[in-house]
């Protein structure tokens with residue numbers, strides 16, 4: 001009997017490792033090389049256990065595209081960008097929402113679906129944008145510019161969202177900004193996206209003065225025009241894509257600038273064989289898995305906050321979460337922040 005159980009367990013692990021390898025074999029690792037069958041065999045006990053606990057607890061796992069591919073393809077029920085995952089969190093009927101992402105994303109999930117238990121495997125994983133401005137600073141900015149509508153990027157804390165008229169993501173920032181009244185707009189907390197926003201509104205023939213405050217993404221903010229020039233010099237047929245968190249002088253040189261979902265759609269809809277990716281490594285991995293016939297060149301760019309989510313701490317969060325893996329929100333603050341997020345859903349239609 002014991003022998004049979006051991007054999008069954010081994011067969012199950014082998015089957016799971018084959019399933020993972022089928023999904024990950026064209027995915028590269030940050031240190032070079034690609035996911036191997038051995039890597040998948042090491043991941044298999046975790047993915048099996050997580051998927052079992054997930055069912056037992058009626059939990060759903062949402063993984064941002066920047067988390068590691070073993071999470072994205074091994075255990076996630078939904079993978080996507082911040083907008084897609086916010087919608088999934090809002091509409092989920094599961095008892096538990098496990099959000100593999102950074103803190104502001106899990107906080108947004110809790111705001112949108114407050115009766116659920118929301119867990120974040122990485123604990124208080126920050127984001128250099130979300131940590132760049134506070135609610136009182138936005139309140140002060142608004143007092144200095146009375147009557148000017150205020151937009152906040154979703155990469156912000158609930159206390160910042162609570163001070164703003166509408167939230168936006170990289171996928172809808174330009175369209176929503178265009179719909180706001182007046183010719184001035186407060187935009188927080190991404191100073192680089194603010195420059196891209198001002199330029200895009202001008203290009204569309206609906207210019208607005210953007211009053212910006214905050215900081216920048218420490219991943220996307222590091223790309224320079226020389227990175228685009230180098231990609232083009234080394235790969236003459238390359239299409240270069242960038243996230244709007246990149247500096248404007250970089251975005252101007254690219255073939256496409258857009259959100260995580262936008263870049264994926266651009267790649268899917270293009271006949272080009274080679275892409276320069278000015279964005280976080282996780283998206284590169286997703287595109288490698290989903291377009292094994294295409295080549296992706298990634299100069300650099302890893303978000304260590306996103307990578308704090310692992311199979312190990314996802315399992316831990318499901319079995320016996322640490323207090324900092326459980327998202328708690330003050331109901332009044334959540335309700336105030338929700339208004340800005342709901343406004344985004346309304347205007348993004």
Ligand code: 13P
Nearest residue numbers: 081082083169170259260
């Ligand atoms: P997306 O809205 O494209 O998911 O971007 C979130 C983010 O943190 C990008 O750095």
Ligand code: SF4
Nearest residue numbers: 127128217218219303
């Ligand atoms: Fe924040 Fe940048 Fe990481 Fe996105 S990549 S979560 S903006 S630090």
